[in-house]
Amino acid sequence: MKNQIKIFCPATVANVSCGFDALGFALEAVGDVMTFTKTETKAIRITKINVDSLPKETDKNCASAVAKIMLEDAKANFGVDIEIHKGYKSGSGLGSSASSSAGAAFAINYFLNNYFTEQQCLKYAMYGEQVACGSPIADNVSACLLGGFVLIRSYEPLDVRQLPVPNDLMVSVIHPQIEIKTQDARDILPKDIPITNAITQWANVGGLISGLYENDYDLIGKSLVDVVAEPYRKTLIPNFDTVKEHALNAGALGVGISGSGPSIFALSKGLTTAKAVAEAMTNVYKTTDIEYKTYVSKINLKGVHLID
Amino acid sequence: MKNQIKIFCPATVANVSCGFDALGFALEAVGDVMTFTKTETKAIRITKINVDSLPKETDKNCASAVAKIMLEDAKANFGVDIEIHKGYKSGSGLGSSASSSAGAAFAINYFLNNYFTEQQCLKYAMYGEQVACGSPIADNVSACLLGGFVLIRSYEPLDVRQLPVPNDLMVSVIHPQIEIKTQDARDILPKDIPITNAITQWANVGGLISGLYENDYDLIGKSLVDVVAEPYRKTLIPNFDTVKEHALNAGALGVGISGSGPSIFALSKGLTTAKAVAEAMTNVYKTTDIEYKTYVSKINLKGVHLID
Numbered sequence: 001m002k003n004q005i006k007i008f009c010p011a012t013v014a015n016v017s018c019g020f021d022a023l024g025f026a027l028e029a030v031g032d033v034m035t036f037t038k039t040e041t042k043a044i045r046i047t048k049i050n051v052d053s054l055p056k057e058t059d060k061n062c063a064s065a066v067a068k069i070m071l072e073d074a075k076a077n078f079g080v081d082i083e084i085h086k087g088y089k090s091g092s093g094l095g096s097s098a099s100s101s102a103g104a105a106f107a108i109n110y111f112l113n114n115y116f117t118e119q120q121c122l123k124y125a126m127y128g129e130q131v132a133c134g135s136p137i138a139d140n141v142s143a144c145l146l147g148g149f150v151l152i153r154s155y156e157p158l159d160v161r162q163l164p165v166p167n168d169l170m171v172s173v174i175h176p177q178i179e180i181k182t183q184d185a186r187d188i189l190p191k192d193i194p195i196t197n198a199i200t201q202w203a204n205v206g207g208l209i210s211g212l213y214e215n216d217y218d219l220i221g222k223s224l225v226d227v228v229a230e231p232y233r234k235t236l237i238p239n240f241d242t243v244k245e246h247a248l249n250a251g252a253l254g255v256g257i258s259g260s261g262p263s264i265f266a267l268s269k270g271l272t273t274a275k276a277v278a279e280a281m282t283n284v285y286k287t288t289d290i291e292y293k294t295y296v297s298k299i300n301l302k303g304v305h306l307i308d
Numbered sequence: 309m310k311n312q313i314k315i316f317c318p319a320t321v322a323n324v325s326c327g328f329d330a331l332g333f334a335l336e337a338v339g340d341v342m343t344f345t346k347t348e349t350k351a352i353r354i355t356k357i358n359v360d361s362l363p364k365e366t367d368k369n370c371a372s373a374v375a376k377i378m379l380e381d382a383k384a385n386f387g388v389d390i391e392i393h394k395g396y397k398s399g400s401g402l403g404s405s406a407s408s409s410a411g412a413a414f415a416i417n418y419f420l421n422n423y424f425t426e427q428q429c430l431k432y433a434m435y436g437e438q439v440a441c442g443s444p445i446a447d448n449v450s451a452c453l454l455g456g457f458v459l460i461r462s463y464e465p466l467d468v469r470q471l472p473v474p475n476d477l478m479v480s481v482i483h484p485q486i487e488i489k490t491q492d493a494r495d496i497l498p499k500d501i502p503i504t505n506a507i508t509q510w511a512n513v514g515g516l517i518s519g520l521y522e523n524d525y526d527l528i529g530k531s532l533v534d535v536v537a538e539p540y541r542k543t544l545i546p547n548f549d550t551v552k553e554h555a556l557n558a559g560a561l562g563v564g565i566s567g568s569g570p571s572i573f574a575l576s577k578g579l580t581t582a583k584a585v586a587e588a589m590t591n592v593y594k595t596t597d598i599e600y601k602t603y604v605s606k607i608n609l610k611g612v613h614l615i616d
Contacts, residue, residue, distance in 0.1 A: 018510070019510065019514070020507060020510075021507045021511075022507060022510055022511040022514060023514070151511065151514045151515065151518060152511060153511050153512065153514060153515035153518075153527075153530070153531065154508075154511065154512075154515075154530070159515070159530065161514075161515065161518055161527070163518060189503065190503065191502060191503060192500040192501060192502055192503065193500060193501065193503050193506055194499060194500055195497065195498065195499060195500065195501050195536070198501055198506040198509065198510075198536070199328060199329045199330060200462075201506065201510055202326070202327065202328075202330055202506075202509055202510035202513040203329075203330040203459065203460060203461050203462065204461065204462075205510040205513050205514050206327070206330060206331070206459045206461060206469075206513050206514070206517050207459065207461035207462075207467070207469065209514050209517045209518055209521075210459060210469055210471060210517055210521075213517075213518075213521040219461075219469070222461070222462070222467065223461065228503070228506070
């Protein structure tokens with residue numbers, strides 16, 4: 001076992017249109033790189049972080065907070081130095097805090113020689129989400145830690161399932177560089193929804209999951225419908241309808257809001273289409289003065305993993 | 309092609325706990341037998357029916373109503389005589405009107421040499437539901453006509469998908485012989501539901517469908533949760549909670565209300581358990597003065613089919 005590891009922690013897309021608070025997947029081309037070094041003191045330190053906006057205090061940074069509680073619970077006699085190289089901005093809707101939290105859970109469990117089960121690591125990563133966002137949400141951290149496409153079937157008890165990923169399923173993401181606070185994105189949603197909309201939503205969750213198992217790209221696309229969150233949250237994202245329309249015209253199977261936004265994701269069959277979709281989305285924002293970043297990616301099947 | 313056919317039209321379980329208005333499956337051991345005879349006149353007649361409570365008038369009986377509109381739309385120059393042998397009571401929550409409607413759609417299309425597509429037949433069967441219950445619901449007729457486990461992904465446009473059925477999946481049903489009007493069962497439900505309950509529901513729909521694909525009986529059982537309709541509708545079914553508890557204790561994977569009730573269904577792994585579950589459910593009603601019927605069945609994979 002090494003005393004220093006470098007890991008890749010993928011960005012993640014949660015909700016996936018119909019699967020609000022229940023579905024998520026990891027990206028291959030976008031994520032953070034974190035370096036963890038085992039130390040002889042019991043201190044947990046953020047020694048380097050490439051953005052100014054994130055906290056460095058052990059209890060406030062979600063990565064160090066996760067590391068601290070795991071090392072305490074395992075009664076470990078060592079500490080860690082943590083270097084965080086964010087590969088994408090926080091507040092993007094791509095699970096930035098989840099990447100840090102899941103990365104810390106993975107790295108600490110590595111140094112602990114897998115003292116904790118996968119399920120326990122998930123819960124520690126969820127604790128990181130609690131530290132970062134005030135709520136121990138599971139969708140981004142599950143997708144990040146386990147990789148692939150995940151279903152959060154239940155929180156009590158926690159039951160996370162991995163779903164199959166068709167080979168040619170590709171993701172295009174555009175991140176308009178505006179800030180949406182998760183709390184605002186939550187507050188804009190009604191607490192009660194019409195039962196008819198709920199039925200539409202779970203029928204589409206059923207269709208999406210069936211489509212993943214059947215490699216049925218057409219069914220996947222048809223099922224990428226969100227009548228619950230998107231109608232409200234899209235009002236926080238400039239040009240959402242136009243981006244969606246252009247992405248669909250360019251061949252996307254479906255388009256939705258990534259997490260609570262502002263990033264917009266599209267699923268496509270094959271790299272060529274995914275690139276054309278990304279270009280179509282880009283062309284919409286090119287006409288505005290909003291800055292943006294665009295990504296094209298496969299779905300990451302590994303989750304957090306060692307690199308180098 | 310024969311001028312007279314006899315068909316089996318399976319009873320069906322709609323909703324399946326978490327899948328309210330979206331999921332259904334067909335039974336092998338319970339259903340109606342219908343005999344259709346092609347006639348030279350253009351008349352559509354119910355010539356025999358083994359229960360007094362159902363209408364015999366062409367426009368009021370859902371089977372003859374379906375036959376009439378299909379023959380008109382196909383500009384057929386023949387009529388049919390229809391004999392209906394109900395194998396279970398109507399108002400059971402086991403899709404009695406769906407059996408008659410789907411049976412008629414199947415038989416008339418047989419005589420029309422498959423003039424209509426499967427999708428069109430489904431729509432005609434849905435018209436039968438409209439005649440019988442006032443609403444063109446698709447879940448029971450889809451399960452009855454196609455067989456197996458079905459997902460109604462969308463109504464507009466109609467998109468019905470067949471899901472895999474694990475080999476050892478068995479059904480126990482108890483039908484307390486009380487009457488619940490579909491309209492009452494509808495009226496008791498709130499029009500709006502908490503978004504948190506909706507999330508629980510679609511997470512479980514995801515789990516159930518994943519369980520069907522994975523042959524994961526444990527996951528199927530865990531996913532048979534209904535926080536939307538059951539809490540309200542169970543108040544219309546005497547001893548529901550006790551029946552559920554005893555069925556689960558006897559080894560059932562999960563228990564729920566069949567359609568809008570009053571029948572209660574349980575899914576089990578294997579025939580031995582399904583029989584023990586049926587007995588446990590029976591024992592509850594034995595202590596009451598409510599009459600009941602109990603069934604143990606495989607899931608019917610054929611749907612409506614020719615017999616003899």
